[in-house]
Each structure stands twice: as C-alpha cells, then as structure tokens.
Amino acid sequence: MKKYGWKELPLGAILKGEWSTENFPTGDWRSERPVWDEEKCTDCFLCWIYCPDSSIIIKDGKVTGINYDYCKGCGICANVCPPKVKAIEMIPD
Amino acid sequence: MPLKALTGNESMAEAMRQINPDVVAAYPITPATEVVQIFSSFVADGLVDTEFVAVESEHSAMSACVGAAAAGARVMTSTASQGLALMHEVLYVAAGLRLPIVLCEINRSLSAPINIHCDHSDTMGSRDAGWIQIFSENVQETYDNVIQAMKIAESSRIPALVTTDGFILSHCLERIEVLEDSEVQSFIGEYKPAYSLLDIENPITVGPLDLQDYYFEHKRQEIEAMREAKKSIEKVNKEFGDRFRRRYDFFESYKLNGAEIAIVALGSTAGTAKVAIDSLREEGKKVGLLKLRVFRPFPYEKLCEVLQKFKVVAVLDRSDSMSSTGGPVFTEARSALYDLTTRPRFVNYIYGLGGREITESDIKKVANEALKISKTGKIKELVQYLGVRE
Known part of the structure; x- marks a missing residue:
C-alpha cells in the first residue's frame, strides 16, 4: 500500500467522510483464531456478550460464525463458552 | 481614534x-x-x-x-x-x-x-x-x-x-x-x-x-x-x-543604530529598558534594545541579521528553563547566531521571577557590564541572577 507524504495528507489528520473502526480491519493482529462448531453451539450468546469487538456474528437469534476481519484472537469467546459445550476452540492462525 | x-x-x-x-x-x-x-x-x-x-x-x-x-x-x-x-x-x-x-x-x-x-x-x-x-x-x-x-x-x-x-x-x-x-x-x-x-x-x-x-x-x-x-x-x-498607523514586527529595534552592545528583552521590561537606554545614551554610552515581540515562531533569520553586528548581546529572561545554563530566550537567541563566523558574545540575566521588580538601575547595570565585556572580551559569569540576594 502506498504511504502518503506529509504534503499529500489532510491537515491535522482531519479525514473527510464518516470514518469508523469498520474501515480499519484489525484481523491481522491475530496469532490464534477461534474456530466455532455449529453442532456443539447452544446459542447461549456468552461469546457475543463478552467479545470486546463485535466479531461474533448473530443472525435470526442464532450464532452463525465469527468475523475474522476484526477478530484479534484474544480467546475470550473460547474461554467463556461453557465447559460442557466447548463450541469454540483456539488454533494457531 | x-x-x-x-x-x-x-x-x-x-x-x-x-x-x-x-x-x-x-x-x-x-x-x-x-x-x-x-x-x-x-x-x-x-x-x-x-x-x-x-x-x-x-x-x-x-x-x-x-x-x-x-x-x-x-x-x-x-x-x-x-x-x-x-x-x-x-x-x-x-x-x-x-x-x-x-x-x-x-x-x-x-x-x-x-x-x-x-x-x-x-x-x-x-x-x-x-x-x-x-x-x-x-x-x-x-x-x-x-x-x-x-x-x-x-x-x-x-x-x-x-x-x-x-x-x-x-x-x-x-x-x-x-x-x-x-x-x-x-x-x-x-x-x-x-x-x-x-x-x-x-x-x-x-x-x-x-x-x-x-x-x-x-x-x-x-x-x-x-x-x-x-x-x-x-x-x-x-x-x-x-x-x-501602529506598526508592528517580530521585534522592535530601539536605538540599535550606532550601538555597541544590545539588550534583548520581552514584555513590559522593554519599557523600563528604553528609559534606561535613553539615560545611558545621554551619558554617551552606545547601547540599544531589541524588544522581542513574537517568540513563537522564533524569528531566527531576522534576529541574526540585526544582532550580528554587535560585540555583546545581553539577554534578559524572566524565566529559567532549569537547564543549568540560562533562560529560553538566551538559548534560542544565542543559537540563532551560532552559524556566523564572527558573532557577538552572549550573556544572560535571569530577572524578575515571582514579580521581583526590575528597575532602571538594574538595566543600567546590565548595559554597563556588557560594555565592559565588549572592551575586555572577558565574561566572568555567563548567566547571572539580577537582584537575587546571596
């Protein structure tokens, strides 16, 4: 990616447009990735509640996957997943 | 008006x-x-x-x-x-x-x-x-x-x-x-x-x-x-x-023409310095004042142009930067002239901290010491503290 010089950048880092963290994928910070098992999942949403980003994808009242564009691999979801369920496992990325 | x-x-x-x-x-x-x-x-x-x-x-x-x-x-x-x-x-x-x-x-x-x-x-x-x-x-x-x-x-x-x-x-x-x-x-x-x-x-x-x-x-x-x-x-x-019809610049030159030494000051002390300089000039002493008005951005080039002709420049600082070698105006003004092959000698006077009064006689003391340095080429103390009791 081209890196801009100081003469090309907007003054004071004031950016035009509605920028948000959505424009800043942080998935490449990850060293481990959570793998979610649909068969084991009971849709308790503990992972969704505890995820510090918003990387647990919910659709129609059910967990449907993990958004790897933003998941930083912190492992909290795997940790809070009830021991009897163990629907999320962390593996090296 | x-x-x-x-x-x-x-x-x-x-x-x-x-x-x-x-x-x-x-x-x-x-x-x-x-x-x-x-x-x-x-x-x-x-x-x-x-x-x-x-x-x-x-x-x-x-x-x-x-x-x-x-x-x-x-x-x-x-x-x-x-x-x-x-x-x-x-x-x-x-x-x-x-x-x-x-x-x-x-x-x-x-x-x-x-x-x-x-x-x-x-x-x-x-x-x-x-x-x-x-x-x-x-x-x-x-x-x-x-x-x-x-x-x-x-x-x-x-x-x-x-x-x-x-x-x-x-x-x-x-x-x-x-x-x-x-x-x-x-x-x-x-x-x-x-x-x-x-x-x-x-x-x-x-x-x-x-x-x-x-x-x-x-x-x-x-x-x-x-x-x-x-x-x-x-x-x-x-x-x-x-x-x-009121003219301003980065600094004001006061009786610098024909002066041998220059005093640099900013703020209200410049007024006191002008009175002292008027009186010294009557005694035939060739002293002038550079009153710095704009400190940021620091007018390096212009300052250098005006101050380079003097033998001695005495800088008055109403604060000390705790560097152990003088105040901020002194270090910046001295640095501005560093690249010249022949440049003035610089001395620094820290004064007026906490509202300590600065008088006409204080400025005259500074001017007279600068004139002495100009004559002898010897600086006893680089930084002095005007009016501080030992």
Missing part, C-alpha cells in the same frame, strides 16, 4: 468584545480573572453574540474551546499561570487539529512556592505546544496584539496566545487608542473555518489514531505551518500598520 483609559485586562476584554467570538470557554484565575469576568458581563448585557461556557477547570476550558473550534466557531479564552499549566495537554490538541483559537494569557509565575505575580515561566512552559506566542510591552500593544492574533491564527491555522505581564500590565491603567467596532470587524473579516463537525452534509472524522506510519507526517505539517506563519504574521502586521 477614540482614546480610553484601560488596564491590560480591560484592553483584552475590550478587544474580545470587538472581535465578538462565537464561543468563549473560560475559568477564572488571578491575574487573568478580570478578562473573562468583564467579558461575561458583555455577554450578560447582550453586547456580544458569544456563547459563554463557564467550565469547572482550565483543562475543561481548553477542551470546550477545541470542541467549539472543531465545530467551526471563532473561539477565544483567557488564563494565567497554573491555569495555562492545567491546559497544557489540550494546547497540543488545539495545535495538532490546526484550530485557530486565541488565548489571552496573563504572565504569572508557577508554584511552588505559591506566587501570583509576574514572570514568564507559564508561557515558556507551553513554548513547544505549537502555539504562536506574542508578547506585549504595554496596554496598547496588548490590545493591538489580541486583534492581530485573531487574524494571524485564522490565516495560518495555528492557535495563538497573546501575553501581557501580570499586574504590571494586567492591572495597570494606561491611556490607549482603541479602534471602532466596525474597524475591528472589517480588519479580522468573516471567519471561514476549514471544516465543521456540525456540517452533517459533509461529515468529517476528527482525531483518528495516527501511529508510527503517519503521526510524524502530521507533525511535519505542523512544523511547516509554523514556518509559514511567519508570512502570515508579516502580512497581518503590515495590514494593521497600513490601516491603523
């Missing part, structure tokens, strides 16, 4: 009334309290259209100023000493976001020990914050500088602070010439902000995270803006002089 008897504080409040800023956010502190107290009565009396935000601290005051300026408002505030120190963190934010806020700063010493009187340590403490700094010799200059600072800040997109010396000027009544309200308005013109957070048709993002990849580039822009601000200052000074 109407004449008025005003104190430094009153003159700043009057200039603020005539500028009629959109927002003023402030917190009172001696000796700057009067500036915003008087201004708040202008607000209460309906003499200005300003939204006055009474906040709970100076940190909040500057934060509210930054918010208002980012929303596209013309913004002013005032403070002194500990108040400026408490603003310190947010001063950098205002400069980094390139918001042309104008701050009326009353020079006062910093604790500890507690002292409410004049020195320049507060202003020098925010020396590197990225603000334009303009010092005033008297009440007339204080008033004129505030009006010019608004235009300088807006045309260079850098915040500016104008200082006046605590109590010596802030509470001293002088006869000054004020401008008509319409003259001030036509001089500063309509403010067209570069961006506005409230413009929902054209959304912007202010203050994004700027890490190793880009922070340096944005700081480089700020450094360049400070260099470019010299042009804005020159232009505004000239326009002010052409319109209102």
